[in-house]
Amino acid sequence: MNKYKELNPSLRTIMTPGPVEVDPRVLRAMSFPILGQFDPEFTMLMNETMEMLRDVFQTSNEWSFPVDGTSRSGIEAVLVSIIQPGDKVLVPIFGRFGHLLVEIAQRSGAEVVFMETEWGSVFDPQIVIEAIHTHKPDIVALVHGETSTGQMQPLAEIGKMCRQLDILFVVDAVATIGGVPVKTDAWHIDAVIGGTQKCISVPSGMAPITYNQRIETKLRSRKQIERGLRDPASLDHEPSLVPVRSNYFDLSQIQDYWSSARLNHHTEATSMLYGLHEGLRILLQEGLEDRFARHELNEKALVQGIKAMGLSLYGDEDSKLPCVTCINIPAGMDGETVRNKLLQDFGIEIASSFGPLKGKIWRIGTMGYSCNRKNVLHVLGALEAVLIHEGHKLPAGEAVQAALSVYAESSKEEVSC
Template identity: 75%
Template structure:
């Protein structure tokens, strides 16, 4: 009989744009006993999780709950539940994940209209508002923080323009929730999708979402069709029911309401993990957490620049939780990453698409975002680049980062 050794994954310093290291308190929560999904003790945990999600999303929405699955499950649940075949969907693209929104919308039968910006930059919000006024889409789908380019998109005035033309504004905040301000109500965002494996420091496997009454109205309109009530008004027969059962928000909100629709079996330990992760975020305080991410970003950037490395992207729209670095000319980027992992136990990310082989991406997210990790990655990267014969300024990176931590340097 074939035998297998005990599971013993290596300890890593994970400095990628996700997944990141998980807070030990979250791992501990995942070891707790299983409860039945309709056990009153468990349904109270569900209610508490919804309350905490409202606080983290900075919203008063009734609906704020997780979708079981990776971050993409939340994106699909929202889009498949609100896009009707033929709906015009406007997608501004400034990186890899804008293209993902296009693909999902097209699979839902949408008539997709795109705006494109060079990678490493973002849109002036007025460009997007002008396109909304011109195209008058049913839905605008956008990425808040692009981990592929390390850029963050401002939303000034976009929500107001969507309301003016009666368009729903759907935002992918997978990379930003819990690390960068996501002001759902203030920015007039109709639906927002988050991720667990990035700034929340929870294992991948759930996607928190929130949506308002404008989205719910469309969800319920389609739900009416599913029940066969096609004679309510002349407009209703043109609406098609949601193609997905698993990702149908109309059923999922019944599962997360006092109705407790038996839609699926909840991922018990993942809910424990999410609840604990959210509790930790709120215990730290949102504003304090945002400032912590900016402080460690500043130390990392100071160290990289003191080393002589060049950052990628427009600094005016830099995402605080992801730092992109141009790979020096003549350097094998994958060889550097392999040495960091093999010799130092540090993982940083490469990139894809037009940036494949051109940049490294370092994440400072959630539990991974701390002084020890920043100093570790700077020291290891300097040693690795020196080993590979790169002409860098040795001995300066850690001093520059330490100066930031000592308050002797101005944070970026």
């Protein structure tokens, strides 16, 4: 007798900063029959996915495609492919994932200079620009939305200065793409990395990226060196670069796979591509501006509900990440007990945090398919109930009413328009 039961995961209301709930249409798409990776039907899907990614990244870049792997695979693919050992990389850190950029850059052989600001805030762009002038980096790598602290860094001024000084500007937009504007071209970003499992609402397993001609020039230079090392006679000069240290994450090879040449590099993750294609189609069908407005509305309702409950937000509200809300855990309250009761009694998952914020804040995500009125009202009512059950005094009933008022006011504005 088989001791393993048939898989039957519990239904959850997932209100974390990722992963989030997946649209049923995406799950249906992922169940479709497998096509060969060079089947014309499949290569057409690849081309359409690239077209849709250009729209979502708000770019005219030719190269906009997913790297197979979680979001971190996209970050690593970009950094390991463009960092030449000895390059100077400046990383402004305002949360956990800035440290990840530092680690990957160091492993790629970079000379890393990092600067930090207090968690719960972001950098004044002029401070970063001053550091750029001081350190004269080859690359600036920066997180757009920090899910660890619920903060979002302004990018436009930094990107403009990087372009003026011919510095490559790389942005981790894993938490923001599909939920808030990411203006790749307007903000002069050379490479952007996204994620599927957050505002795009596709299971984790692909990392959409985009990069421009400035990045491609460096990729092709390093690829020439790689070929030259195999055949020195093909080089007409002394090598000044070294080949990319990774085979799997070598963007020049992945780019050839996504080009019209379809040079084989790996076996494409067929079902994941189905899911990404459908997720992007749904996103663009909703429309970028309407999608951004939906995230803002549900954030506002959640925030007003949290405040009406007598709880306080963590971090600078002026730079708050719209799709992640961080809440200070009340004094004397065991945050993990509350999270466990939300999961066990209401089927709701919210997140704790990392490092210096561990045990101090809760993080609630309003991302993609999870970002809706039902979920916001559900999490507010459940959190209030659990807090009261744990002995915390609060104005019962006010949280949901505050959120309902936000939704009612929004409905009036829509009617008046």
